Structures are given as structure tokens and as C-alpha cells.
Amino acid sequence: MGDPQEVEDAERDVAMVRASVAELEPPLLRDRTFECLADRSMGAGRVVRHAAATVGGHAPKGPLDDRVVGVQLIYVGLGLIRELARGQPWAHDVKDTGDLDVLVAEVLVAKGFSLLASTAAAPKAVETVQTLARSETSRLNCAAHRTPLEASIFELGVEAGVSAIETVSDEDLENLAQRVATRVDATDEHHAIVFANRWRDPHIAADD
Numbered sequence: 001m002g003d004p005q006e007v008e009d010a011e012r013d014v015a016m017v018r019a020s021v022a023e024l025e026p027p028l029l030r031d032r033t034f035e036c037l038a039d040r041s042m043g044a045g046r047v048v049r050h051a052a053a054t055v056g057g058h059a060p061k062g063p064l065d066d067r068v069v070g071v072q073l074i075y076v077g078l079g080l081i082r083e084l085a086r087g088q089p090w091a092h093d094v095k096d097t098g099d100l101d102v103l104v105a106e107v108l109v110a111k112g113f114s115l116l117a118s119t120a121a122a123p124k125a126v127e128t129v130q131t132l133a134r135s136e137t138s139r140l141n142c143a144a145h146r147t148p149l150e151a152s153i154f155e156l157g158v159e160a161g162v163s164a165i166e167t168v169s170d171e172d173l174e175n176l177a178q179r180v181a182t183r184v185d186a187t188d189e190h191h192a193i194v195f196a197n198r199w200r201d202p203h204i205a206a207d208d
Contacts, residue, residue, distance in 0.1 A: 006187075009049060010042060010046070013045045013068055013072070016065055016069050017042070017072050017073065020073065020111055021034070021037070021111065029103060032104050036076060040075070040076045041190075043190075043191030043192045043194065044071050044072045044074075044075035044195065046191070047071070047153070047157030047180065047192055048064070048157045048164075049068060050161065050184050050189075050192060051176070052064055052164050052165055053183065054162070054180045054183050055176070057165040058165070059165050063164055064161070066115045067116065068160075070115030070119075070121075070160065071112065071160050072112070074108070074116075074128065074129075078109060078129065078149055078153075081102075081105045082132065116160065120163035121156060121159045121163055125156055132152065135149075150194060150198040151199040153195060154180075154195040154198065155177055158173065161180075162176050184196045
């Protein structure tokens with residue numbers, strides 16, 4: 001990601017994500033939310049930009065920015081939910097931390113949904129949450145079929161980015177996702193590449 005425009009976009013994305021939760025109260029909730037955001041790469045948001053760039057055309061900066069932030073917030077929120085489901089802080093005498101992180105996760109996902117609610121990517125956002133729930137249930141039941149969160153987020157990012165410019169049908173989504181994955185592979189955006197690889201093969205670098 002050495003291109004000056006990409007560096008500028010990455011810096012703006014970080015600033016926009018932080019700004020989207022800057023007014024949270026009380027300060028304890030806001031500070032913990034900032035910590036959770038800082039712990040994650042911006043790979044999810046970058047997928048949205050890669051998707052828009054893949055199909056070309058013009059995406060108004062404001063709506064595209066909202067989609068970048070929305071997908072990033074949903075990813076961080078769902079990632080935190082996944083960690084809580086697996087780490088069980090309530091079983092390790094850190095109940096207060098667990099309770100706060102549950103609230104942080106809910107806030108992030110809700111804010112992300114609000115930014116995507118009026119877009120064509122809204123149904124895919126709902127599907128992403130449902131897929132995580134099914135995958136975690138399968139994991140608990142030792143079932144083989146699971147979809148990594150990163151794979152679902154990659155599809156969500158592709159639909160969010162592409163639909164900022166053109167209509168996306170279910171039939172077109174897989175082909176578009178492959179094109180975006182090829183574009184991502186041509187960059188040095190490590191975390192975006194991880195998302196693309198998880199989408200191509202859910203068994204690669206399994207998150208178990």
C-alpha cells in the first residue's frame with residue numbers, strides 16, 4: 001500500500017472509524033471502543049475500496065466512506081463477539097470486562113448496520129451476522145461446516161463497494177468477488193489478502 005492515494009485513504013479511514021464512535025458515553029465505553037478498534041486492521045474497510053475500484057466508475061466519496069466505515073465497524077463488532085463466545089470471560093473472573101465488551105460489540109454492529117441500512121448491502125450485512133451465529137454453533141457442536149467471519153466480511157465488503165457504483169445481483173457477486181480478490185492479491189495489503197484467501201478457501205488458516 002505504497003501509493004500516496006491509498007496511504008491517504010487508509011489514514012482517512014482510520015480517522016472516520018474513530019469519529020463514528022467519538023461521541024459515545026460514558027467515557028469508559030468510548031475508551032474501550034477505541035481500544036477494540038485499534039486492535040484490528042482496517043482490512044475490512046479496504047475491501048470496500050478495492051471493490052469500488054475494481055468496477056471503476058464514480059462512487060460519491062460520502063456514500064462510499066459510509067460503507068467503508070459501516071463494514072469495518074461490523075467486522076470489529078462481530079470479531080469481538082466471536083472472541084467473547086470462545087474466551088468466556090465470565091468463566092474466568094473477568095465479568096466486568098466481558099460485560100463491557102458485549103456492550104462495545106453491540107454498539108459497533110449497530111452503528112455499522114445504521115450506515116449500511118439504506119444501501120443494497122443491508123441484506124448481506126444481516127446474512128453476515130446469521131452466518132457467524134451458525135458457524136459458532138457448528139464449532140460448539142464439532143461440526144465440520146463453518147464459514148470464517150473474514151470470508152463473510154469479504155463478501156459484504158465486495159457488495160458494499162460495488163453497489164456504491166452499480167447494481168449487484170446474487171449471480172454476479174461471486175465473479176465480482178473473484179475480481180476483487182485478484183486486485184487485492186496485487187497489493188501489499190496483508191490483511192485484505194487474508195480476507196480474500198478466507199473467502200476463496202474457508203479451510204485456509206482456520207480461525208479455530
